[in-house]
Amino acid sequence: MLRQIEGSRAIAETVALCRPEVVCAYPISPQTHIIEAIGAMVKAGTLAPCEFINVESEFAAMSVAIGASATGARSYTATASQGLLYMIEAVYNAAGLGLPIVMTLANRAIGAPINIWNDHSDAMAVRDAGWIQFFAETNQEAADLHVQAFRLAEELSVPVMVCMDGFILTHAVERVDILDQATVDSLLPPYEPRQVLDPADPVSIGAMVGPEAFEEVRYLAHLRQLDALVRIPAIAEQFAHVTGRASGGLVNSYRTDDAETVIVALGSVLGTIKDAVDIRRELGERVGVVGITCFRPFPAHAVREALRSASQIVVLEKAFSVGFGGVLSTDVAMSMHGEQHVLRSVIAGLGGRPITRRSLEALIAEAVRGDLPALTFLDLDHGAVDRERTRMAGTRRSGPSAENLLRDRGPVGAAAPRTES
Amino acid sequence: MFQVRIHGRGGQGVVTAAELLAVAAFAEGRHAQAFPSFGSERTGAPVVSYCRLDDAPIRTREPVMEPDALIVQDVTLIHQVDLFSGLSHHGYVLINTSRNFSELGFEDHFREFSQERLLTCPATEIALEHVGRPLPNAALLGGFAAFTGEITLDAICQAIVDRFKGAVGERNAAAAKVAFEFVTNAKEEFLHASTN
């Protein structure tokens, strides 16, 4: 049913349609609205049977999900940012144990400095954990991906993380078609675990595996992820067939057919980029966009195919590896190995910095001109940086940079966004 | 696309206002996108919310940089926040106050603007009278409907009563209607004054 609905609410209702049996919740912005809504549904009895467990930390949340999943229950949780890092040991563990947990990640920056706003640092911090990671462009896609995530996770015994931009999507009220129960049931059969804790058929799960088999275990996990590269498009296709809506898949291309410059990105920023691309197209610039929906496993082949015709690839990402550069860029570069492309990394939107259409247009123009350096930080306030560096050079006890920058800038709040001149 | 930016403080229903507007627009068959920009989620802290209205799907996720309309729920924010940033000279400005622009000292700033798109509305007073609490958001939405014509009063009222069940919804809808009347009258007065 088509509704004007908050993203978090859409996720909560869709997850409920997936009939989760155990949901663990620890509040962290901007994930709270999702678990609040599920909690209310469980308490009201509209989502049943389901155990909703208020845990004492994200570490416990993932741990409860591990226990529940290993006991054969469809398990779900949601988190963000620091919460993901706090549970990271369990995140790895869930993947290592091959437990098909589904988790929503309301993407948010990681402190310090503490920051509640959106970027992708959290998702990137666990990209090697062995989870499948989807990035949603819209709330519609985020909702749809959850159905596909459960299906995929349980088919392959791999946990799946659905990443959606914190606040930008989670708190956005927009049009979402919420599926009906019958449709979801047809897409998602009951959970049949590959292994389960059962007194009637006891096994020991979580053995200590030494050098003699550890690499094989990891390689098998890798093969399962490669299987996912086949299953993800198939499931998306089935989803489209049943719902009449294209959602998910590996990558999505926009106006790339004749594009010389292609921008690659993850998540909700793709919408703004598409607007910018449309405008630049009107100016005759041959630009296109490739959105990567499935970040892990990384669809190297699909990315290569999508970018083959481009001469310049601009990877715009909301996270970066300090001391080096783009994270996604590295993966794209690996995928394009052997091809002759100019590859540019643009770091943007860290800690909730708005990525504006205007800035993107300027970026595209610069790229088309061939003036874009290998690594760019979009809308970086170089003046502030220079002032701080001067301060640091001048006095040993220069104090904390974050606070210095804020003081420089004067009072801010959730004020009107600054228009970059 | 019609873009609205709403300023206020935590607890004043700023985010809800944008959501109600989006829901109302959706009900009228339009595409809409409402989202907030939070500071820390505390009562009294400055809060901004946005709402885009369009006949086509909305893709952009950037904050509303250049609003077509500005709703200011708390004019005291003028001292903290660049309230009018990005506003074009043809933009709508609806301010919750019982004073007028010149009494607020805004005359100079808006000298170049379309004067018929600058309005104040005593939404808090209306809310206190009809809702019983100083929550100006519903009244301002009623005023916004009358002011811009981007949405109907009926859609606003329906969104309000859908969101707030029972008497609370009814009272807020009543406040919206009163503000709608107030703004309608103010517009007429302005026309009357300018034609004279």
Added chain:
Amino acid sequence: MEIPFAITLDVGTSRSNHTGSWRVERPVYVDRMPPCNDACPAGENIQGWLYHAESGNYRRAWEKLVEENPMPAIMGRICFHPCETACNRVQVDEAVGINAVERFLGDLAIEKRWSLPIPGSDTGKRVLVVGAGPAGLSASYHLRRLGHQVKLVDSASQLGGMMRYGIPAYRLPRAVLDAEIARIVAQGIEVELNHVVHDVERERVEGKFDAVFLAVGAQLGKRVNIPAGDSSRVIDAVTFLHQVADDDPPLLGRRVVVYGGGDTAFDAARTARRLGATDAVIVYRRNRERMGASGEELEQALGEGVTVRWLSTVNRFEGEKMVLEKMALNAEGFPESTGEFEELGADALVLALGQDTDLSLLDKAPGVNIANGVVSVEQSMMAAPNGIFAGGDAVPAERTATVAVGHGKRAAHGIDDFVMGREPGVKDRHGLATFDRLNTWYYADAPRQNRPELERIRRQSTFDEVIGGLDEDNALFEARRCLSCGNCFECDNCFGVCPDNAVRKLGIGERYEFDYDFCKGCGICVTECPCGAIEMVPEKI
């Protein structure tokens, strides 16, 4: 289920990992000699019969008991129970009341008319047993069990020897004595009473006996030269008690002095009290600590009004006046004269200074060696190579009924070997189960249950039995106080405490075995075995 590779494992697969290879020492089950058994002169398997009594299987317990000793009701009264002195439980609280449980079983057997085991199949061998005291009766019984024919002769008119003629009825009721003797005789023993053997060799040859067991006892009361007036009544204790037993007590008067410090002296004094003596005074030349009789007996005698003059000797006895000399112990603990005298009014003097054996019947027996008034014997109790064996008070040993019973048994086995033409077997004796090998924490605190005593007033005038028996509850409780020193009693501790599940339980009575595939040799089972029945031995590496 198809389990994931490596991370998930099928249960119990670790059994393929034989951790026994880590071991440098291995535990082994052992049996050790419990101190009670070790101390029992009759060679009873005390722990063995207590084991059955613990579970209330008194019949089985009694049967186990009479495998070694056919007179538990008697022993349960007159044995001075060295087993209890040796009992390890002394170091926890008090000794297990073995003697009381033995009596309980013996009395129960009499009451229930339980039979002794059926004699062994006839070997055709004949054995003459001379003397029907504890040694002779014991030997006869065991010889019958071994299938030999037995002729038991005694000079007295009734069977029992010193048990009848030396031990007063208040300690050993005659009904009990008669019942246990009758049960032995019923095993098919030919008895001839009032038969004095003058020449044992002649009787052996004429009777065509394959062997002879001499158990003639020590029937002659020792006498010392005490100046005494003609009118003074002096009698030896053996004679005195014998006459009482024959229901023909001598008249001793009101004031009776008993000279001596052994059990017999006390028996005589206590008997005299019962016969009407107002004063029964024991005169003993040493002090209380050096007295031969048991403390128990002393306490009972004192309780009955017997008095004791310590460190005194009878110097002379003239008419109704007895002169005593005070003694002092020298540095070696021997009494020495002090030259100090005192007088004591007395009507009679009973001498309880020990007994001698009349061995004149051996005068013509070849190969018998007599030294210090007793017959020398080998380990098998053989006294002469032609088949003469001897035991009881007639051989060098402590003169107690229990020792005599033990001699009887040992002689029976010696005779068996002899008549069957076997070399005497050498029995391996297990090492002693000492207290330090026990882990007493596992034993519940359980105070000893004591037997009731007869009221004092009745003890001064009648020959009613002084010490009562335990009731069943108490006997059971007492039996269960046994620590089973040195021998597994299947408490499951080893089975339970092994961190490696390396002990197999084999079922009731079958004990346990170690699974050396998995035993890492930690030794917890040894430390936690309550009774010390496991020990570690080095692995051969």
Added chain:
Amino acid sequence: MTSQPVHFYQVGSFAVGNRLLADDQRTVQSNPNRANSIDSGHRACQGCGEALGARYALDAAMRSCDGQIVAVNATGCLEVFSTPYPETSWRIPWLHSLFGNAPAVATGVAAALRVKGRDDVRVVGQAGDGGTVDIGFGCLSGMFERNDDVLFICYDNEGYMNTGVQRSAATPPAARTATTDVVGPEPGNVFGQGKDLPRLAMAHDIPYVATATVADLHDLERKVERAMAMRGARYLHVLVPCPLGWGSASNETILLARLAQETGLFPVFEAEDGVVTNATLIRRRVPVQDYLARQRRYAHLFGSHPRPDVVERIQAMADRNIERYGLLDASDQQVSV
């Protein structure tokens, strides 16, 4: 002495088995068909108290719920020595996730069972003292606070033995560990630190908290049974001596556990709904030095430079426990049997 009812048998109530008791009154461990939840072939050290404690506790739990059990295990010795690929010693459904999350994983298992209507299957979480009092405490406290239907068992060997004997918050004062060396004016672990987890557990007002040792199997099994008869969060803290970490002889594992109790250093008690309901009285009180002197981790208190002052402080701790829990029966030194 009046005769008392005969309800003790030969070795009384303290040995593992008793041929004179009816089957249903015997310990689980005496049963040849016991579950052996953790089976032979595990790689625990010789004389491992934890291997023993785990079998005691789990076998008892198995009996009390007819074998319908799922166990969750924290990282630690017990986990490492029981499940090195390709062998596992467990005969029950068993899950190991991480060091610090066993209580939460157990919560998840319990939630899954509840949602599936499998009330018959019970959940036991287990960890060493590190996984319980230190890294796992947050999750444990959360599990307690929610009163999840989990019996959590801490096998306390008073240190991080798996990693080479480092100090934990359960390491007693003066004990030598690799991180509390015997140097300085206060050799070994310092006084005045550490966590008393049973009391912390009681502060959550959960239905059941108990302590036990591997030295008193009857007591341990009774407590497991009591715990298994209840629902909600239950906590059992079992002292399991570690020959490696304590520097004790491998055969003295149970002996040391017994001495820990009989000195008063390790109070054995149980509590329901936050209130102590029962304390196991000391049968044969011993001074702490009898306990300490058997362990190399306390060797620095004796030897050529003895520290009677430190021993005295430890004795004072024991005395304090004795007073706090009333571990001595003032009227009668005899313990009822």
